[in-house]
Amino acid sequence: MVHIYPFAAVKPADGKAQQIAAVPYDVVSAKEAREIITDQPLSFLRISRADALLPDTDPYADQVYSLSRTIFDEYLRDEIFVQESKPALYVYRVLHEGRSYTGLSCCVDCREYKSGVIHRHELTRYDKEEDRTRHIDTMNANTGPVVLLHLKNQEVATLLAEAAVGTPLMQVTAANGSIHQIYAIRDSQKIQKIVGTFASIPALYIADGHHRCKSALNVAERRIGTGISIPEETWHVMGVVFAEDEVKVHGYSRLLTTLGEYSPQSFLTALRAVATVSPFDAVDPAAYSITPKEHTPGLHIFHLYLEGKWYECAIQITGAVSRIDSLDVSVLQDQVLVPFLGITDSRGDARLQYLGGARPIRDLMAKVDSGEFVAAIAMQPVDVTTVCSIADEGGIMPPKSTWFEPKLLSGLLVHQLE
Numbered sequence: 001m002v003h004i005y006p007f008a009a010v011k012p013a014d015g016k017a018q019q020i021a022a023v024p025y026d027v028v029s030a031k032e033a034r035e036i037i038t039d040q041p042l043s044f045l046r047i048s049r050a051d052a053l054l055p056d057t058d059p060y061a062d063q064v065y066s067l068s069r070t071i072f073d074e075y076l077r078d079e080i081f082v083q084e085s086k087p088a089l090y091v092y093r094v095l096h097e098g099r100s101y102t103g104l105s106c107c108v109d110c111r112e113y114k115s116g117v118i119h120r121h122e123l124t125r126y127d128k129e130e131d132r133t134r135h136i137d138t139m140n141a142n143t144g145p146v147v148l149l150h151l152k153n154q155e156v157a158t159l160l161a162e163a164a165v166g167t168p169l170m171q172v173t174a175a176n177g178s179i180h181q182i183y184a185i186r187d188s189q190k191i192q193k194i195v196g197t198f199a200s201i202p203a204l205y206i207a208d209g210h211h212r213c214k215s216a217l218n219v220a221e222r223r224i225g226t227g228i229s230i231p232e233e234t235w236h237v238m239g240v241v242f243a244e245d246e247v248k249v250h251g252y253s254r255l256l257t258t259l260g261e262y263s264p265q266s267f268l269t270a271l272r273a274v275a276t277v278s279p280f281d282a283v284d285p286a287a288y289s290i291t292p293k294e295h296t297p298g299l300h301i302f303h304l305y306l307e308g309k310w311y312e313c314a315i316q317i318t319g320a321v322s323r324i325d326s327l328d329v330s331v332l333q334d335q336v337l338v339p340f341l342g343i344t345d346s347r348g349d350a351r352l353q354y355l356g357g358a359r360p361i362r363d364l365m366a367k368v369d370s371g372e373f374v375a376a377i378a379m380q381p382v383d384v385t386t387v388c389s390i391a392d393e394g395g396i397m398p399p400k401s402t403w404f405e406p407k408l409l410s411g412l413l414v415h416q417l418e
Contacts, residue, residue: 001117001199001200001201001202002108002112002117002118002150002198002199002201002202002203002204003108003109003112003195003198003199004089004104004106004107004108004194004195004198004241005087005106005107005108005109005195005236006087006088006089006106006107006185006191006195007087007088007106007107007233007236007238007415008083008084008085008086008087008088008416009083009084009088009090009105009413009414009415010076010081010082010083010084010141010413010414010415010416011081011082011083011084011169011170011182011412011413011414012080012081012082012170012411012412013079013080013081013082016042016080017170017171017172017411017412018172018173019040019041019042019043020042020043020044020080020081020411020412021043021044021172021174021180021409021410021411021412022036022040022043022044022045022048022409022410022411023036023045023174023175023407023409023410024048024144024407024408024409024410025045025048025049025144025410026128026211027356027359027407028045028049030049030051030052030055030059031052033045033049033051033052034052034053034055037052037053042080043411044143044410044411045410046071047068047071047072047075047139047143047411048068048135048143048144048410048411050064050065050067050068050071051064053067054067059131060127060130060131060134065134065135065138065139066138068135068138068139069138069139069140072139072141072143072414081414083416084184086186087191088184088185088186088191089104089105089106089184089185089191089194090104090105090106090169090182090183090184090185090413091103091104091105091160091163091164091181091182091183091185092104092105092145092180092181092182092240092408092412092413093164093168093180093181093182093183094178094179094180094181094406094408095178095179095181096176096177096178096179096405096406097177097178099248101242101246101247101405101406102157102160102161102164102242102246103147103160103240103241103242103246104156104160104194104240104241105145105182105238105239105240105413106238106239106240106241107236107237107238107239107415108146108148108204108236108237108239108241109235109236109237110213110216110217110220110235110236110237111217111235112204113206113213113214113217113237114217116394117202117203117204118148118203118204118205118206118213119203119204119205119206119388119391119392120206120210120213120214120391120396121205121206121387121388121390121391121395121396121397121401121402122206122210122396122397122398122399122400122401122402124210124211124214124347124399125211125347125348125399125400126347126348127348128211129211129214129215129218130215131211132211132212132215133215133218133219133222135215136212136215136216136219136417137219137222140416140417140418141414141415141416141417142212142216142237142238142414142415142417143410143411143414144209144212144238144408144410145209145212145238145239145240145408145410145413146206146208146209146212146213146216146237146238146239146240147206147207147208147209147239147240147242147247147404147408148204148205148206148207148209148239148240148241148242149204149205149206149207149241149242149243149244149247149384149388150198150201150203150204150205150241150242150243150244151201151243151244151388152243152244152245153197153201153243155197156194156197156198156201156243157243159190159193159194159197163183163185163190164181164183165183166183168181168182168183169182169183169184170182170412172409172412174409178406180408180409180412182412182413198241203392204241205244205387205388205391207242207247207387207402207404208403208404208407209239212237213237213239216237217237219234219417220234220235231417231418233416233417233418234417234418236415236417237415238413238414238415240408244384244385244388245384247384247404247405247406248404248405248406249381249382249383249384249387249402249403249404249405250288250289250356250357250381250402250403250404250405251289251357251378251379251380251381251382251403252329252354252355252356252357252379252400252401252402252403253354253355253356253357253364253376253377253378253379254332254352254353254354254376254377254379254400255352255353255354255355255364255367255368255373255375255376255377256341256351256352256353256373256374256375256376256377257350257351257352257353257373257374258341258351258374259341259374259375260340260341260342262340264306264307264374264375267306267340267375268306268311270340271304271313271336271340274315274335274336275313275314275315275335275336276294276313276314276315277304277311277312277313278293278311278312279309279310279311279312280293280303280310280311280312281310283303283310283361284361285360285361285362285365286360286361286362287360287361288357288359288360288361289357289361289378289380289381290303290310290361290378292312292314292380293312294312294314298316298317299314299315299316299317300314300315300316300317300328300331300332301313301314301315301328301380302328302332302377302378302379302380303377303378304375304376304377305364305365305368305375305376305377305378306368306374306375308368308369315331315335322395323386323389323390323393323395324390324395324396324397327382327386327397327398327401328379328380328382329379329397329398329400329401330397330398332377332379333346333398337352346398346399346400347399353373354399354400355367355376356403356407357379357381357403361378364376364378381402381403382397382401382402387402
C-alpha cells in the first residue's frame with residue numbers, strides 16, 4: 001500500500017514563476033548555474049546551487065548552505081514566494097516535442113522508502129547524498145521533487161486528466177522549449193479520491209532523485225537521533241508520481257579524468273582484448289543519443305570518444321548472469337573500468353564522472369575536447385520494464401544507470417518540513 005499526502009506548497013507569487021523556475025541543481029555545473037543566474041536574477045538556482053554565488057568557496061562549506069536558506073527566507077519575506085493556505089495536490093504536466101507527460105505532485109513517506117514500499121534501483125553517490133542532506137536540513141524543506149513511477153493505472157490517469165483542465169496555476173517555458181504546467185487540486189473530496197486510489201497501488205519506483213529521497217530520510221533520522229520530537233511532516237518528501245508509460249529513459253554517459261598508465265592508443269589496444277572496437281563516424285552532435293551500427297542480439301554496446309574520434313565497442317554476452325550483471329553499465333564496470341583503470345568504486349571514485357543523457361552529444365564531446373576529461377563513454381538506455389523488474393527483485397543498479405525524462409523544474413513547488 002502506498003501513502004501519498006497533500007501539502008501546502010511554497011510557490012512563486014503570481015507572475016514570478018517564469019523568472020524563478022530553474023533546471024534541477026544536479027544537471028548544471030557551478031559555472032553554468034552562475035551564467036543562468038546572471039541572465040535570470042531570480043532563478044531558483046540561487047537557492048539550489050548557492051555555491052554558484054560563492055565561486056572562491058568550497059561548494060560544501062557551511063556558508064553555502066546558510067546562503068541558500070538566507071535567500072529562501074528573503075524570497076518569502078519579499079513575497080517573491082508565497083505559501084498556499086491549505087494542503088493540496090498538484091498535477092504537473094510537461095509538454096515537449098509533441099509529447100505530454102502528466103504526473104501527480106504530492107508528498108510520500110520516506111519511511112516507506114526505507115521499508116521498501118518505495119523501490120530504489122540505484123545506489124547513491126556518497127558526496128551527493130551528504131550534500132543534499134545538509135541542504136534539506138538547512139533549508140528545512142524539500143526544494144526539488146523526487147520523480148517516482150507506478151505501474152499503469154487507468155483510474156489514476158482519469159483522475160489526473162480531469163484535474164488538469166482550464167487555466168493552470170502556473171505555466172513556464174524551459175530553456176529547451178518544454179512547457180511546464182501546474183494545476184492545483186484543492187477540493188477535499190477529489191483529494192480523498194486520489195489518495196484512496198493510490199492506497200490500492202502496491203509500490204512506487206524511484207525514477208529520479210535517489211539522493212533527494214535518501215537525504216530526506218537522513219534528515220528525519222538525524223533529528224530523531226538528537227532526542228527531539230519531530231512533526232509528521234518531516235517524514236514526508238516531495239515527489240511527482242508518473243505512470244510507467246509516461247516517462248522516457250536515456251542512457252547516462254560516463255566521463256574519465258584519466259586513462260591511468262595507458263596512452264589513448266594503448267588503451268584502445270587493451271580494450272580490444274575484451275571488445276570489438278571499430279571507428280564510428282555516424283554520430284550526430286546535435287542528437288541526444290547514439291544509434292548503434294551493430295544490431296546483433298547478445299552484445300553489450302557503448303560508444304567511446306577519445307582524441308576527437310568516436311568508436312563503437314561491443315562486448316559479447318557470455319554465460320548465465322543476473323539481470324543486473326547483464327546491464328551494459330555493469331559490463332562496462334566489470335570488464336573495463338575495474339581491470340584496466342582500477343575504478344572499483346563507481347559511487348565515489350573521482351576519476352569517474354557522469355553526464356545525463358538528455359543533453360546533446362556535442363556537450364559530451366566538449367567535455368573531452370576542452371581537456372577537462374580524457375575520454376567519454378555514451379551508454380545505451382535501459383528500458384523502464386527492466387528498471388521496475390530489478391527494483392521488484394530488490395536489486396540495485398550501479399549509480400547513474402538511467403536518465404529519465406521529463407526533467408522537472410525546480411522552484412515551482414517547495415515542501416517545508418515543519
